[in-house]
Amino acid sequence: MDKLLVGVDIGGTTVKLSIIDIHGVMKTKWEIPTNTSEGGTFIVSDIAHSVEDKLIALQIEKDSVQGIGIGAPGFIDVGKGIIFEAVNIGWKNFHLKDEMEKAINIPTFVDNDANLAAVGEMWQGAGHGAKNLLCVTLGTGVGGGIIAGGEIIHGESGMAGEIGHITSVTENGAPCNCGKKGCLETVASATGIARLATELLSEYSSSTLQEIYNQNGTLTSKDVFDAAQEKDALAVNVVNQSAKYLGFALGNLANALNPETIVIGGGVSKAGDSLINSIKEYFNKYAIPKIAKETVIRTATLGNDAGVYGAAWLAKHK
């Protein structure tokens, strides 16, 4: 039997788990709740027990598992597998690799969840094995992962890949949680898109978004994309602005990194082809012509499974 890998993706609410073979075929996946009580003390033993139970249920010998890969949020020492700080989970200077190996006695490898989502798409998703890949996730925030020469780029303190904090609005940008202004995240995340639309409401006398706002007291990015689909002028303007800032940030990254493929994932990417096409248009304006011509931009295909695929890849390659 082929060696197996366990891929784990730890989020603030649930832990996603999977068993994947070394060729990338998923055998099974499941979830357990993330127990964030007492500073996340129970998470490692919860994962260990859950994996052991699953192996028994599937009659898989522990020896057939080559390794466990884990994606975690926050600021990580990848070499040592230490989470410096993961606010949503409660960990601080948590030796995740050591603790997991002690609990389950299988070699464990840890990386940032956004990086592993990028790797997952590279290995089994929209990246199609590309060795040079940018992955950007448009969700509540904007996350990113960079693969160059087949390796995850971590940077000097593990902070590389912060595509969401590329300054895209050069003048009078909105303040960002990171402490600076005009970050891509402020105009291309679900939150940012809703904010842009809300700010522009007063400039458009008739917009379906005004009606929705009057009714709900708020707007969501889905409201904006739905209205843009119906050619609402305000919504079309907002989607166009987001696409422009994304095309600018990604075009400039491509000028520096010359990726084969750029994968766009996350909830916002479900807005579909019109967003991607609009991003491409601006990308072509800001990227070196040869790079604009050669770089493929496509939506992510693995959805929420990208993280566990990437985690399994990590266990395979380390």
Next chain:
Amino acid sequence: MDKLLVGVDIGGTTVKLSIIDIHGVMKTKWEIPTNTSEGGTFIVSDIAHSVEDKLIALQIEKDSVQGIGIGAPGFIDVGKGIIFEAVNIGWKNFHLKDEMEKAINIPTFVDNDANLAAVGEMWQGAGHGAKNLLCVTLGTGVGGGIIAGGEIIHGESGMAGEIGHITSVTENGAPCNCGKKGCLETVASATGIARLATELLSEYSSSTLQEIYNQNGTLTSKDVFDAAQEKDALAVNVVNQSAKYLGFALGNLANALNPETIVIGGGVSKAGDSLINSIKEYFNKYAIPKIAKETVIRTATLGNDAGVYGAAWLAKHK
């Protein structure tokens, strides 16, 4: 005796050569003219003869030379050592690695000259061994090299590191040779700085630059830096604009790549501390606060020798 490396940096006018030991100590360096006649046919044998003569003169056995590293301009297949096109030299689909190995019978490795200048600074210059390094060269154009995790980032078609073509002027940027507008090169190269100053002449009623322009019919970047030193308002404005665009491009690259050090080289960097300090000020505005705090920005220290040091490093590591 320690193994030796030959570092070669091929430019449009001269070929720089050096013998460097595996610890990075330079034994000797010299130059020969680049013979661009007949499509650059003679360059390889010129280099081979010159290296062999030098080894004899220094009584070094050929066996002590571990390898030859060569930096060349243009678009390169690094794996195969093929120069697709180097306009200044005349090569087209030139199998540099194979030809050199045939001519001198020493293993040869080839990379882009800007990448190797970055590696040179990493190994023996301002990079001080940093494994995560950005290098930007402000000369007639703006070149760049990116090192991540100790490796040169080449990208999918060997075009990575084109820092000079990051779009920095988002509206009404000047046209660039690359085919798009507003590239960093149009505002931060020697040519770009001279152009910015010339365009602004009419807006300043009294500037020493106007006198120089009247006298010479043209301005150079040196004129601008000299006048800025004397607090000429126009010159100070131009240097400030250049620094802003550099700080913007480098800050955003640092957000994505989290380098330890950014090295600024080339003729323009000789303008000194005032330029670097001004770049840092804008860098701090556009980089994530933690990255702004941790990233070191300094001027290159190897000057024209960066390329041969980098080439020797390549021969050592391949």
